[in-house]
Amino acid sequence: MKIGLIAMSGVRAYNEELTKLGLTLPGFVDRNKIIASLPSLGLLTLAGMTPGVIGIEYIEIADIKNVDELPNSFDMVAISTYSAQIFEAYELSDRYRKKGIKTVIGGPHVTSLPEEAKEHCDSVVIGEGEPTWLELLNDCEKDNLKPFYTSFDKNFDLKDAPMPRFELLNPEKYNRLTVQTSRGCPHHCEFCAASILISKKYKQKPANKVIKEVKAIKKVWKKPFIEFADDNTFVDKKYWIDLLRELKKEDVRWFTETDISAAENDELLDLMRESGCQQVLIGLESPSKKGLDGLELSSNWKMRQLDKYKYAIDKIQSHGITVNGCFILGLDGQDKGIFDEVWQFVQESGLYEVQITVMTAFPGTPLYKRLTGEKRVVKEEDWAKCTLFDVNFKPQNMSIPELEKGFRDLAEKVYSAEFTHHRRNRYKNMIRDLLKKNQEAQN
Helix, strand or coil: CEEEEEEECCCCCCCHHHHHHHHHCHHHHHHHHHHHHCCCHHHHHHHHCCCCCCEEEEEEECCHHHCCCCCCCCCEEEEECCHHHHHHHHHHHHHHHHCCCEEEEECHHHHHCHHHHHCCCCEEEECCCHHHHHHHHHHHHCCCCCCEEECCCCCCCHHHCCCCCHHHCCHHHCCCEEECCEECCCCCECCCCCHHHCCCCCEECCHHHHHHHHHHHHHHCCCCEEEECCCCCCCCHHHHHHHHHHHHHHCCEEEEEECHHHHHCHHHHHHHHHCCEEEEEEEEECCCHHHHCCCECCCCHHHHHHHHHHHHHHHHHHCCCEEEEEEEECCCCCCCCHHHHHHHHHHHHCCCEEEEEECCCCCCCHHHHHHHHCCCECCCCCHHHCCCCCCCECCCCCCHHHHHHHHHHHHHHHCCHHHHHHHHHHHHHHHHHHHHHHHHHHC
């Protein structure tokens, strides 16, 4: 048997004006290019547990419209996708089924809407893929695929996670490769459509398995740049202090996402820099209480940290680690003043990098359920607008055109070549001044 593992890749805005804007603004497009170029760690992980007698081919498709001839020497294809590309994934699956090739689709979107997905494929993988993959392969060989395979009735431990098949990749295609150390997040944010949708509780991978994955990447890429693909790294500070002591030996550069609590531990910050951390992305979400209050369903942790935001940014960056501050525009509680508030905060805080997104109602999230009940979803099942840059809901304190224009105008300022250059020079000057003070203190 031979299977094709197909990742729907590429990040784009539905709004053509935003797409064109991205082509001219360096900061706006840089992070999008990085995200678009990341391989599917989920599919590579499933490849790692696939029996050697089964042939595997890993494929990435950025735009189905540009694919005339599909690779078709497969008995089955497994497709991984997100909401914004789901219609393209369905089209791809339909085309394969017409050729008599069985199809399976997995990911957060189909986990939330399995019945929708089943209209376009032979089987839907609900939740984590590892607990059901071998059963699915066995059923496929017997020509007896079940319509649904779910992990929610199973207790999968990341200590049993297989080694991803990084050797299936051509490292020259990517600017970074991914390693996952955990799934889930203790901050239950209403809008979150990340791994919490496929793993209902927070779980951590043993540190020794993480180091083995880093070593496996180094076999195909001598000095790699790694993205730790976690929703919130450094939840367990002791775990990471132990892990980073080992990572120091591997001579890699890396990036991850976290919250501002990382700034509270000097030993952690020192080890982060010593082990090759280049940047952390922190979901600040809002520079004011407007939007933060009630954002988390279990607590108001982020709102309670608001007064520490600028201190935390300064503390992390003083250790030689740049901060990419992420803001969400259109949160309930925000009004038209939010665009000036974000602009002012970015100027005052010294952030090296900035990521702005639009609040997005993703299927399966508490936010989508609430906004649907409030009749604030513009058009139900309009998944192509789940891009983080397009508006698919009615804002609470402004109109849709006001949110779209405010986002566009802020992007033009934040990501202009002049301000991007200013941010980066400001950081370099800060580091230079700190080094000078340290040298003077030593003398």
